[in-house]
Amino acid sequence: MRLSRYSLLFMLMLPCLDAWAEPAKLADVIIPDAPDALKRGAQTAVGTCMGCHDLKYITYHDLLALGFTKQEVDEMRAEHPLGAALISQTPPEASLAAYGKIPPDLSLMAKARDDGPHYIYTLLTSFYQDSTGNTDNRLFPSIKMPDILGAGAANDPAARHELQTNAAEVAAFLNWAADPHANERRHLGYYVIGYLIVLTGLLYLLKRRIWRRLAPPPTKLASSKADL
Numbered sequence: 340m341r342l343s344r345y346s347l348l349f350m351l352m353l354p355c356l357d358a359w360a361e362p363a364k365l366a367d368v369i370i371p372d373a374p375d376a377l378k379r380g381a382q383t384a385v386g387t388c389m390g391c392h393d394l395k396y397i398t399y400h401d402l403l404a405l406g407f408t409k410q411e412v413d414e415m416r417a418e419h420p421l422g423a424a425l426i427s428q429t430p431p432e433a434s435l436a437a438y439g440k441i442p443p444d445l446s447l448m449a450k451a452r453d454d455g456p457h458y459i460y461t462l463l464t465s466f467y468q469d470s471t472g473n474t475d476n477r478l479f480p481s482i483k484m485p486d487i488l489g490a491g492a493a494n495d496p497a498a499r500h501e502l503q504t505n506a507a508e509v510a511a512f513l514n515w516a517a518d519p520h521a522n523e524r525r526h527l528g529y530y531v532i533g534y535l536i537v538l539t540g541l542l543y544l545l546k547r548r549i550w551r552r553l554a555p556p557p558t559k560l561a562s563s564k565a566d567l
């Protein structure tokens with residue numbers, strides 16, 4: 340009996356063990372959500388990350404929703420149609436030959452990793468140069484991706500700040516890309532709640548009107564009681 344009680348306690352504590360085993364390694368930064376930051380993040384993603392990665396679930400047309408003008412999107416897409424997906428300039432075979440791996444699609448990366456936006460931020464800022472001058476990554480040791488934002492060389496405070504801003508904005512954009520309609524849904528939610536409040540008020544008034552007609556006047560009720 341006693342044993343089973345302890346084993347039950349142990350089982351209840353098992354989920355906590357998982358949390359102990361994995362100390363939080365991700366940087367605790369604020370991922371911006373201002374429209375300008377998202378736009379700059381998109382520019383870095385299209386201009387830099389897309390050198391190797393696809394964002395196959397996002398089209399150039401989707402970028403208009405971020406506040407880019409048609410002309411800005413036209414410059415980004417060059418000869419690609421407006422409805423085309425964001426596909427890397429480098430074919431997968433070429434990446435495979437160069438890095439030994441095909442760079443993963445980034446459109447859902449912010450959802451694919453735990454705490455995705457912070458994961459992406461930490462990954463991009465964790466490149467460093469070891470004593471022999473080789474570049475490695477603290478979050479993802481021996482990663483095949485090069486130090487694309489130059490974190491290993493960003494040693495003075497100004498360069499570090501620029502790197503962190505860049506990384507946070509790309510992470511913010513990839514977070515948007517993983518669910519581009521999240522904002523529309525949130526707005527729709529407000530309308531639905533407003534509609535339900537108005538509907539509740541109207542139904543309440545209707546209910547009062549109907550019951551006023553149904554309930555007999557109190558005097559009549561008294562007299563009918565006396566009749567009984």
Ligand code: HEC
Nearest residue numbers: 387388390391438440442443448459482483484485487509
């Ligand atoms: C020069 C090519 C190249 C560029 C440019 C590049 N990457 Fe990568 N990236 C790779 C490769 C290769 C991998 C696969 C690494 C591995 O699995 O070892 C990768 C993997 C990743 C991963 C997945 C890591 C994981 O946990 O599996 C993320 C996230 C990522 N890149 C983000 C970015 C972002 C954001 C940018 C732009 C700022 C970018 N990459 C630019 C080549 C590149």
